[in-house]
Amino acid sequence: MAQSGVGQELSTQRVFADLHIHIGRTETGRPVKVTGARDLTFANIVAEASERKGLDMIGIIDAASPAVQQDIAAMLDKGAVAELDGGGLQYGGTTILLGCELEVRPEGFGPAHVLCYVPSFDAMQEFTAFLSGYMRNTNLSTQRFYGTIDELFRRVEELNGVIVPAHVFTPFKSVYGSCADRMADVFPLKRVSAVELGLSADSEMADRVRELHRYTFLTNSDAHSLSKIGREYNELQVNDVSFSGFTEALQRKGGAAVTANFGLHPRLGKYHRTMCKQCESRLPYGESVCSRCGSRSIIKGVRDRIGEIETASGEHPPHRPPYIYQIPLEFIPKVGPSTLQKLLDHFGTEMNVLHRADEEELAAVVGQPLARCIVQARDYQMAIEDGGGGVYGKVNM
Known part of the structure; x- marks a missing residue:
């Protein structure tokens, strides 16, 4: 894992990063992400990400909430976190990027979510002051922004921040899932810094949309609980483990880049297949009426949606890094809480479990059969039951 001191200039190195993590509650119990877990506080997140998950960089995307900012300020005052010269905060060996998820509705189109990252705590407070003129409740996560797309991009750019469309194919509140057939119709393409794929798509699926070829892809957890942190993540090569290093990687400048995307197989994503809302049957590709119950009430899956809008073969542009299918430990049968804790201990x-321990080392801790399962999951040697309609897929071993 990458280690860094505050303000220290680092040589090029590879780090693991999950850049989409929600705040469920503040330290006083105030709701932020209503659907997030109550123990998903700023302090718990940074400890979990650094000490249990082993992530080098995380993105907190509810940092625009004034109530969350009070929790961050308290940790800054205590010295538990410190500001980095290159932007971002540091907790132990983990860099924290401050971000905000917003709902936008371009005129004449449907809703989509975007992630806005800015370099410093002061910049995030300035961004909150700006948002207060365009939002009804800045304390809650993922609220609607009532300004124009240009106003949003201009303010983020003034703060030296970046904007990344979130989970771009999911059926609810995403660019392609609920907003438009072409991102160019709703966003200024040259001002978009990267694209987040979401749990139900991979690089091959995304590269079937030609206008996405120019972008760096991100695979993030969109965690709503502590256990989900790191279920998808990125490997970055950076010159500095800071906000500036992150933006260089998105832009593929100075030798920096996203060098691998680690994610669920799309079939495990909860919106991969089209599903009937009435009887919960998974529909064959291209069908819009349930053959089982006749209902037209369906939740269109990412697979089918990409089939509707694809404009390319899926061949990758030269800069595209490998997409590595990763099964989170909690998806592996028989890896319950006590076994997971034994592994972490x-x-x-x-x-370390997913990337460094070999089968013999794992077997010494949890026994040969389970060690074999973990290695098979690492090598993706298992059967998968497709997810859809809001239900995750399953791993069968």
Whole structure:
């Protein structure tokens, strides 16, 4: 794992990053992401990400909430986190990027979510002051922004921040899932810094949309609970483990880049297949009427949606890094809470279990049969039951 001191200039190195993590509650119990877990506080997130997950960089995307900012300020005052010269905060060996998820509705189109990241705590407070003129409740997560797309981009750029469309194919509140057939119709393409794929798509699926070829892809967890942190993540090569290093990686400048995307197989995503809302049957590709019950009430899956809008073969542009299918430990049968804790007690972090421990080392801790399962999951040697309609897929081993 990458280690850095505050303000320290680093040589090029590779780090693991999950850049879409929600705040469920503040330290006083005030709701932020209403659907998020109550223990998903800023302090708990940074400890979980650093000490259990082993992530080098995380993005907190509810940092525009004034109530969350009070929690961040308290940790800054205590010295539990510190500001980095290159932007971002530091907790132990983990860099924290401050972000905000917003709902936008371009005129004449449907809703979509975007992630806005800015370099410093002061910049985020300035962004909140700006948002207060365009939002009804800045304390809650993922609220609607009532200004124009140009106003939003202009203010983020003035703060030296970046905007990333979120989970771009999911059927609810995403660019392609609920907003438009072409991103160019709703966003200024040259001002978009990267694209987040979401849990139900991978690079091959996304590269079937030609206008996305120019972008760096991000795979993030969109965590609504502590256990979901790191279920998808990125490997970055950076010159500095800071906000500036992150933006260089998105732009593929100075030798920096996203060098791998680690994500669920799209079939495990909860919106991969089209599903009937009436009887919960998964519909064959291209069907819009349930053959089982006759209902037209369906939730269109990412697979079918990409089939409708694809403009390319799926061949990758030269800059595209590998997409590595990763099964989170909690998806693996028989890896319950006690087994997971045993693994963490021995190997330190989930990243160590997933990337560094070999089968013999795993077997010494949890026994040969389970060690074999973990290695098979790492090598993706298992059967998958497709997800859809809001229900995750399943791993069968």
